[in-house]
Amino acid sequence: MSEHDIPWWTPQVGQNEYANLRDVLESNYLNDGDVTTQFEQEIAKLVGATYAVGVTNGTSALFLALAALGIGHGDEVVVPDLTFIATANAVTLTGATPVLVDIDPATLTISPEAFEKAITADTRAVIPVHISGRSADLPAIVAIAKEHGLAVVEDAAEAFASFHDGRALGTIGIAGCLSFSPNKTIMTGQGGMVLTDDEGLHLRLRELKDQGRPVRGTGGDDPHPSVGFNFKLTNLHSAIGLGQLEYLTERLARQKRTYAQYARGLAGAPGVRLPGFDIDSGEVPLWVDAIVERRQELDRLLGDRRMHCRRFWAPLHTQPPYRCSDEEFPGSIWAAPRALWLPSAFTLSDTDVDAVIGAVREFVDLRNGT
Numbered sequence: 428m429s430e431h432d433i434p435w436w437t438p439q440v441g442q443n444e445y446a447n448l449r450d451v452l453e454s455n456y457l458n459d460g461d462v463t464t465q466f467e468q469e470i471a472k473l474v475g476a477t478y479a480v481g482v483t484n485g486t487s488a489l490f491l492a493l494a495a496l497g498i499g500h501g502d503e504v505v506v507p508d509l510t511f512i513a514t515a516n517a518v519t520l521t522g523a524t525p526v527l528v529d530i531d532p533a534t535l536t537i538s539p540e541a542f543e544k545a546i547t548a549d550t551r552a553v554i555p556v557h558i559s560g561r562s563a564d565l566p567a568i569v570a571i572a573k574e575h576g577l578a579v580v581e582d583a584a585e586a587f588a589s590f591h592d593g594r595a596l597g598t599i600g601i602a603g604c605l606s607f608s609p610n611k612t613i614m615t616g617q618g619g620m621v622l623t624d625d626e627g628l629h630l631r632l633r634e635l636k637d638q639g640r641p642v643r644g645t646g647g648d649d650p651h652p653s654v655g656f657n658f659k660l661t662n663l664h665s666a667i668g669l670g671q672l673e674y675l676t677e678r679l680a681r682q683k684r685t686y687a688q689y690a691r692g693l694a695g696a697p698g699v700r701l702p703g704f705d706i707d708s709g710e711v712p713l714w715v716d717a718i719v720e721r722r723q724e725l726d727r728l729l730g731d732r733r734m735h736c737r738r739f740w741a742p743l744h745t746q747p748p749y750r751c752s753d754e755e756f757p758g759s760i761w762a763a764p765r766a767l768w769l770p771s772a773f774t775l776s777d778t779d780v781d782a783v784i785g786a787v788r789e790f791v792d793l794r795n796g797t
């Protein structure tokens with residue numbers, strides 16, 4: 428039994444954020460302004476993107492990226508069946524149809540073969556999702572998309588500062604979308620960003636996030652050449668984000684270390700498999716995911732010991748708005764009920780992680796009668 432709660436995740440704020448917030452409050456400019464511009468520039472620099480556009484959250488980032496690409500009614504966008512529902516909802520809200528496809532149960536990311544099979548004359552884009560910070564098979568997906576003239580919009584909500592082969596996830600497709608919600612390495616309460624290297628798309632994103640206004644003047648007589656939304660990221664949120672960035676290196680190191688400890692400690696445990704991360708290539712596990720037999724039982728046992736896990740989402744095709752037959756989804760049907768995020772907070776100590784490993788091993792041994 429753990430002596431204290433071992434959280435699945437916990438956000439943390441420090442003195443930096445208080446000081447930055449005070450500065451914004453004293454400036455009396457709380458709206459999307461210079462502080463957000465600075466946050467955008469720092470994020471762009473960290474990931475090596477030409478442009479970063481701050482928005483209200485990861486869902487609006489996805490929606491905005493698709494809308495800025497001109498995707499809407501009559502279009503289809505390919506989405507993996509195993510992701511947070513925001514990925515599909517962002518498509519639906521543009522008026523386009525999300526076309527769900529199966530995942531590869533080995534990586535929990537979109538199956539390139541299933542993506543290719545789903546392409547029709549109406550397909551405009553694909554959204555690979557980098558689950559838990561693990562790269563989807565981008566070389567294959569980008570090649571297929573290129574062959575068919577489709578846009579790749581990366582859902583990098585769980586993959587900020589995770590790299591693959593020297594490139595940050597979220598900077599490989601035409602657009603990449605980040606989330607700064609509280610269960611992310613860097614959080615702003617709510618917040619998101621769209622990354623792109625495309626100048627035209629960048630300008631479109633800027634006007635779409637602000638009522639179709641490319642340039643902000645005094646507000647009253649600004650020209651609004653197109654219809655847009657209000658997805659502005661306030662200076663208050665960005666002040667928190669900038670404060671959080673000062674802990675980034677330390678947090679990323681902790682997340683890699685936690686994963687390595689789990690990988691060592693659970694190696695060879697029967698009925699437990701970590702899909703793993705390519706750490707040498709620059710991937711950073713946001714959360715440590717595991718595929719386990721008898722997931723509910725294990726989750727309950729760990730919960731009783733105050734070790735908190737998080738169960739994976741149900742496949743999207745089983746949710747009412749997207750319901751369809753199981754037939755096309757053997758991968759997600761198999762993986763979703765077995766997938767579990769182990770305690771992954773960057774606040775965990777080595778002792779905490781060892782305690783979880785010990786409890787998982789105890790469960791496995793008991794189940795196998797050893």
Ligand SMILES: Cc1ncc(COP(=O)(O)O)c(C=O)c1O
Binds near residue numbers: 484513
């Ligand atoms: C894969 C994925 N996509 C999209 C989102 C949506 O981001 P937000 O909650 O910031 O809207 C999340 C949220 O965590 C996510 O995990």
